Amino acid sequence: MRILKQLSAALAAIALAATAQAATTVLTFDDIASIEDGYGGITGWEAVGRLDGDPAGDTLFFGREGSLSFAQEVTLLGMDFVSWTAMELGGFRLFHEGQPVYEYREIDSSSIEPIWREVSYRQPIDRIEFFGSSDGFLLDNLTFTVANPVPEPGQAALFLAGFAVMGVVMRRRRIN
Numbered sequence: 001m002r003i004l005k006q007l008s009a010a011l012a013a014i015a016l017a018a019t020a021q022a023a024t025t026v027l028t029f030d031d032i033a034s035i036e037d038g039y040g041g042i043t044g045w046e047a048v049g050r051l052d053g054d055p056a057g058d059t060l061f062f063g064r065e066g067s068l069s070f071a072q073e074v075t076l077l078g079m080d081f082v083s084w085t086a087m088e089l090g091g092f093r094l095f096h097e098g099q100p101v102y103e104y105r106e107i108d109s110s111s112i113e114p115i116w117r118e119v120s121y122r123q124p125i126d127r128i129e130f131f132g133s134s135d136g137f138l139l140d141n142l143t144f145t146v147a148n149p150v151p152e153p154g155q156a157a158l159f160l161a162g163f164a165v166m167g168v169v170m171r172r173r174r175i176n
Helices: 002-020 153-175
Strands: 022-028 049-051 058-064 066-083 093-094 100-106 115-118 127-133 137-144
Touching: 066 093
Parallel strands: none
Antiparallel strands: 022 137, 049 058, 058 137, 066 115, 066 127, 066 137, 093 100, 093 127
């Protein structure tokens, strides 16, 4: 019985670790020639802006005010971002289920290159809204993880195989 408990605990730990792992996604825009809705699991790209190359050979996203929506909830880790405007400093808001949960507003308009902006809000979001950027903004390296990842088929198969092994062990113990 002790071996069975240890086996059960080990399988449960493996299953939890397998389902809890969330891959980090970094959208660099360098792997595409044009932006389309659905890139990176996000819609709204075409309404908000376009791709723009910079002198260093980097491809950036150039946008104006508008929203990007994620196909599933994500945790936004950060992005390279800069906003220019003649009237008001721009920024972005994060939303979850229609409610604003975080806001970043530029405090210095002297930079013309995107700078890494780490997002301290570590809860699920489903939309980013860019504001106040009448002259536009640049975005690169949009970095996020899926908030509640769906287990891969291989993970589910491993989990089921573990339960099958447990069943065989239990059955052998009953026979003996």
